[in-house]
Amino acid sequence: MTGEAVISVRDLWKVFGHKPERVPRSAELSALSRRELLDRTGCTAAVREVSFDVAPGEVFVVMGLSGSGKSTLVRCLTRLIEPTSGEVVFEGEDILAAGPKRLRELRRRKFSMVFQHFGLLPFRQVVDNVSYGLEIRGAGRAERTRRAMEVIDLVGLDGYEHSYPDQLSGGMQQRVGLARALAGDPDVLFFDEPFSALDPLIRRDMQHEVIRLHREVGKTMVFITHDLSEALKLGDRILIMRDGKPVQCGTGDELVGAPADDYVRDFVRDVPRANVLTLRWIMRQPRPDDVMDGPELGPDVIVRDAARAVLAAGKPVKVVKDSELLGVVTDAEILGVVTEAGA
Amino acid sequence: MAAPSRPRRRPGRPVLVAAVLLLWVAVWIPAHGVHTLGLSPADLTPLHRWLNDVNDTIGANRNSSPVFLYFFNEIRAAVDALVTFIQDLISQPSFGRPVPVLGWLGVVAVVAYVSWAVANAKVALLAAGGFVFFGLQGLWQESMDTLALTLAAVAISLLIGIPLGVWAGLSDRFHRLITPVLDFMQTMPTFVYLAPLTLLFLIGPASATIATLIYAVPPAIRLTAHGIRSVPRPAVEATESLGATGRQTLTKVLLPLSKRTIVLGVNQTIMAALSMVTIAALIDAPGLGKTVIKALQTLDVGTAFNAGLAIVVMAIVLDRVTTAASERARPSGPVPRFRRPLAGGLGVVTAVCCYLSYTYVWAAEFPDGPGLGGALSRGADSVTAWAQAELSTVTEGIKDLITYGLLNPFQALLVESPWWLVGAVALALAGVLGGVRAAVVTAVCVGLLIGTGLWQDSMTTLAMTIVATMLVMVLGVVVGVWMGRNRYADRIIRPVLDAGQTMPAFVYLVPFLALFSATRFTAIVAAVVFAAPVAIKIVADGVRGVSATTVEAATAAGSSTWQLITKVQLPMAGASLALAANQGLIYVLSMVVVGGLVGAGALGYDVVAGFSQGQLYGKGLAAGAAIVLLGIMLDRIARTSSPSKTTEGN
Numbered sequence: 001m002t003g004e005a006v007i008s009v010r011d012l013w014k015v016f017g018h019k020p021e022r023v024p025r026s027a028e029l030s031a032l033s034r035r036e037l038l039d040r041t042g043c044t045a046a047v048r049e050v051s052f053d054v055a056p057g058e059v060f061v062v063m064g065l066s067g068s069g070k071s072t073l074v075r076c077l078t079r080l081i082e083p084t085s086g087e088v089v090f091e092g093e094d095i096l097a098a099g100p101k102r103l104r105e106l107r108r109r110k111f112s113m114v115f116q117h118f119g120l121l122p123f124r125q126v127v128d129n130v131s132y133g134l135e136i137r138g139a140g141r142a143e144r145t146r147r148a149m150e151v152i153d154l155v156g157l158d159g160y161e162h163s164y165p166d167q168l169s170g171g172m173q174q175r176v177g178l179a180r181a182l183a184g185d186p187d188v189l190f191f192d193e194p195f196s197a198l199d200p201l202i203r204r205d206m207q208h209e210v211i212r213l214h215r216e217v218g219k220t221m222v223f224i225t226h227d228l229s230e231a232l233k234l235g236d237r238i239l240i241m242r243d244g245k246p247v248q249c250g251t252g253d254e255l256v257g258a259p260a261d262d263y264v265r266d267f268v269r270d271v272p273r274a275n276v277l278t279l280r281w282i283m284r285q286p287r288p289d290d291v292m293d294g295p296e297l298g299p300d301v302i303v304r305d306a307a308r309a310v311l312a313a314g315k316p317v318k319v320v321k322d323s324e325l326l327g328v329v330t331d332a333e334i335l336g337v338v339t340e341a342g343a
Numbered sequence: 344m345a346a347p348s349r350p351r352r353r354p355g356r357p358v359l360v361a362a363v364l365l366l367w368v369a370v371w372i373p374a375h376g377v378h379t380l381g382l383s384p385a386d387l388t389p390l391h392r393w394l395n396d397v398n399d400t401i402g403a404n405r406n407s408s409p410v411f412l413y414f415f416n417e418i419r420a421a422v423d424a425l426v427t428f429i430q431d432l433i434s435q436p437s438f439g440r441p442v443p444v445l446g447w448l449g450v451v452a453v454v455a456y457v458s459w460a461v462a463n464a465k466v467a468l469l470a471a472g473g474f475v476f477f478g479l480q481g482l483w484q485e486s487m488d489t490l491a492l493t494l495a496a497v498a499i500s501l502l503i504g505i506p507l508g509v510w511a512g513l514s515d516r517f518h519r520l521i522t523p524v525l526d527f528m529q530t531m532p533t534f535v536y537l538a539p540l541t542l543l544f545l546i547g548p549a550s551a552t553i554a555t556l557i558y559a560v561p562p563a564i565r566l567t568a569h570g571i572r573s574v575p576r577p578a579v580e581a582t583e584s585l586g587a588t589g590r591q592t593l594t595k596v597l598l599p600l601s602k603r604t605i606v607l608g609v610n611q612t613i614m615a616a617l618s619m620v621t622i623a624a625l626i627d628a629p630g631l632g633k634t635v636i637k638a639l640q641t642l643d644v645g646t647a648f649n650a651g652l653a654i655v656v657m658a659i660v661l662d663r664v665t666t667a668a669s670e671r672a673r674p675s676g677p678v679p680r681f682r683r684p685l686a687g688g689l690g691v692v693t694a695v696c697c698y699l700s701y702t703y704v705w706a707a708e709f710p711d712g713p714g715l716g717g718a719l720s721r722g723a724d725s726v727t728a729w730a731q732a733e734l735s736t737v738t739e740g741i742k743d744l745i746t747y748g749l750l751n752p753f754q755a756l757l758v759e760s761p762w763w764l765v766g767a768v769a770l771a772l773a774g775v776l777g778g779v780r781a782a783v784v785t786a787v788c789v790g791l792l793i794g795t796g797l798w799q800d801s802m803t804t805l806a807m808t809i810v811a812t813m814l815v816m817v818l819g820v821v822v823g824v825w826m827g828r829n830r831y832a833d834r835i836i837r838p839v840l841d842a843g844q845t846m847p848a849f850v851y852l853v854p855f856l857a858l859f860s861a862t863r864f865t866a867i868v869a870a871v872v873f874a875a876p877v878a879i880k881i882v883a884d885g886v887r888g889v890s891a892t893t894v895e896a897a898t899a900a901g902s903s904t905w906q907l908i909t910k911v912q913l914p915m916a917g918a919s920l921a922l923a924a925n926q927g928l929i930y931v932l933s934m935v936v937v938g939g940l941v942g943a944g945a946l947g948y949d950v951v952a953g954f955s956q957g958q959l960y961g962k963g964l965a966a967g968a969a970i971v972l973l974g975i976m977l978d979r980i981a982r983t984s985s986p987s988k989t990t991e992g993n
Binding site: 075078080103104105106107108109111112113115116117118119120121122123132133135136137177180184190 | 575577578579580581582583584585586587588591595596599600
């Protein structure tokens with residue numbers, strides 16, 4: 001994940017309250033817990049010391065419970081909320097140094113955002129909502145209508161372009177929000193808990209929709225959610241936040257296989273591990289008595305997908321990468337993961 | 344349940360209040376009749392004479408002092424020009440013609456067309472019908488004068504109010520700054536600033552328009568700001584995230600989304616303006632209000648009724664049209680295809696009507712037709728005569744019950760107490776109910792009241808105000824609880840209350856003058872009827888606002904209906920009760936003063952006399968100040984006695 005990061009965040013702080021800038025500057029204040037800081041200074045630290053990089057084409061998920069600062073964080077990235085200190089570098093440009101005009105330009109061309117409560121304009125038809133971003137950047141009517149119809153088609157709303165938002169279901173309204181975000185052809189899409197207000201079945205549909213769109217248009221996405229299964233389903237990498245602070249950042253199987261602390265462990269406890277962990281996490285070193293002529297599998301195969309093969313083999317399966325033997329997996333390891341679900 | 348440890352160790356508030364009142368009566372018995380600071384109607388104090396002198400000095404310097412030459416006179420000239428222009432268009436002979444530019448046919452056509460364009464065909468018909476009715480009543484010119492004044496005031500109000508409202512919607516700082524100013528403008532009884540305004544702008548349409556402006560601009564500012572502020576945050580955030588400029592956000596998101604609330608503000612501004620324009624007849628504003636006042640002063644119920652009815656009809660027309668317009672302003676589906684050609688066609692018809700009314704006398708001057716106005720006056724007169732003859736046992740009974748049972752003892756207690764006793768009682772009540780700050784305000788108000796030289800008149804007005812407010816609260820709680828608990832009752836009563844609230848204050852005096860003739864009681868009844876709708880609606884909303892879960896839990900615990908009301912719904916609606924009392928008080932106070940016209944006497948009479956008699960001008964001004972002082976004092980005591988806020992400055 002090194003190389004050219006699209007977004008690079010360094011030591012980002014957002015403190016609400018009186019004279020917020022003194023908090024990140026002072027080593028003493030910045031070491032306090034949220035509660036102590038509130039009692040001492042009356043300030044609330046919503047985001048503290050957050051650093052991460054997002055690679056091109058990656059789906060980067062920020063996950064945390066309510067109050068963990070994740071929504072504030074995503075707003076700091078586009079400066080809908082002004083960060084208190086730190087650095088947000090987008091394609092090599094420090095966003096925090098951008099003037100109002102440059103910032104508007106970035107918002108018009110480079111980023112766009114999908115909101116939890118959609119933020120649609122009720123007095124405009126779907127097509128005019130979708131083309132709204134193009135309208136405010138000065139595109140002509142014919143051009144923006146043409147482009148709007150393209151993305152309406154892309155998100156599966158064709159036939160509804162002349163409806164008004166209140167005539168659509170929640171899921172369809174969010175498709176409009178998605179289409180509006182895609183219409184400007186931005187480099188990065190930000191999602192702020194876009195599906196939290198939807199019911200579970202629609203939510204699943206929309207998640208698949210995002211996966212499909214990601215496959216088709218290949219945009220970089222930063223996705224905020226409080227739902228771990230959503231994070232695991234969508235995220236290439238996941239950043240877990242607690243009380244404004246990053247707790248752990250890694251791929252789904254890293255979080256489940258090697259939780260950084262009890263908080264993360266508690267979080268991932270109910271995840272069906274067989275669906276997330278790969279063989280890398282359960283393999284063991286070969287023992288002298290192992291029969292070493294079993295089939296071979298890669299280390300990144302998910303346990304659930306490997307189970308049938310391992311159980312059918314009747315002997316240890318070799319985990320091999322680049323023809324190097326990393327370890328072996330037997331019935332015992334597979335069953336250990338599969339049966340512990342729900343424990 | 345055992346009595347839990349109560350946080351307050353001193354005796355409860357009701358006990359203290361009762362103790363203060365008992366002590367008052369105990370001291371009153373030996374001390375009544377002394378130090379009452381009486382002043383007979385024709386007497387003046389040095390303050391009043393000094394105010395007269397100020398008035399004379401200003402009158403003498405009006406055309407020489409630079410403040411007047413370059414500021415007040417300019418404003419007056421500009422406002423006068425606007426009013427005169429509208430009057431030339433629709434009500435007064437103008438441009439060397441014996442008739443206004445637009446005759447009745449043109450005005451009716453324009454009103455109907457505009458109503459149709461901003462609202463719908465139904466209210467357009469209502470508007471046309473209403474305006475023709477003015478003509479049939481024989482009040483065409485008076486109605487048009489009232490309309491002209493209202494339009495002028497509304498135009499200026501909106502010109503000032505909407506931009507300020509947008510500013511207050513966008514800027515927290517400005518919002519904080521302007522809210523108390525608007526509160527003050529709205530709580531001051533309307534009448535009070537008429538006198539100071541005449542000092543600056545003379546008696547006449549300019550003062551009337553400016554007074555109306557003061558009263559009518561707050562709703563425009565408030566509702567515009569409220570509309571802008573209640574635009575859903577996500578919509579604003581979304582548009583910002585797409586890179587909209589401040590102007591784009593305002594014109595493409597904030598204004599369209601708050602359009603409905605802003606139109607509602609226009610509605611309230613128009614209704615406030617109409618109400619005030621009629622009252623401004625006291626300072627010689629032309630129109631229907633003048634007809635009503637003249638008739639009230641000569642106790643000519645028939646004429647007052649005819650003109651009052653015209654005011655009601657105008658209020659209904661303006662209210663219905665603007666309410667329908669605000670409903671149309673809701674974002675909705677596409678415009679029907681036939682609307683545009685229809686608009687063009689009707690526009691041509693309207694233009695033809697205007698031309699006809701410009702050219703032909705029959706379309707310019709409303710024909711002397713069946714004389715509906717005379718018939719209405721005579722009908723009202725005969726109904727009044729019948730009611731006074733036949734219902735007198737009932738009406739006199741009610742009147743005597745309230746007058747002798749409630750008003751007289753109360754008035755005796757207040758008026759005959761030495762001033763220091765009333766002052767001490769007010770101070771003690773303020774201290775018990777409101778705390779130190781309320782007591783300080785009360786002390787200052789009592790001191791200033793004595794300074795106005797109108798202590799005894801103030802006490803008479805106070806007695807009427809308190810009696811009327813008590814009646815308002817009884818009505819408010821009984822009807823409010825009923826409406827709050829019963830959706831069916833709510834659905835039937837609420838429209839009646841809404842209609843009642845859109846009526847200009849004056850109109851209420853007419854029927855009660857007919858029933859009860861000119862007495863203090865008439866003023867009290869009119870005040871109760873004027874103030875009750877507000878109180879009832881606030882109580883009803885408070886009771887309705889009690890969380891359904893809590894009510895359900897109390898019902899599940901086996902509460903009877905009475906227990907549910909007294910132990911759950913009323914206590915939880917405590918803040919609403921306090922607000923209802925406060926608002927009721929303000930409304931009553933402003934109406935009790937209007938009651939000065941129909942025999943309520945005291946401060947109201949002083950104010951009215953001040954407008955008409957030069958040597959009483961200063962006294963009228965002082966009376967206006969006394970009303971404001973009473974209002975502030977009562978407001979402080981009543982506001983802080985809200986049960987939900989036991990500590991001050993929280």
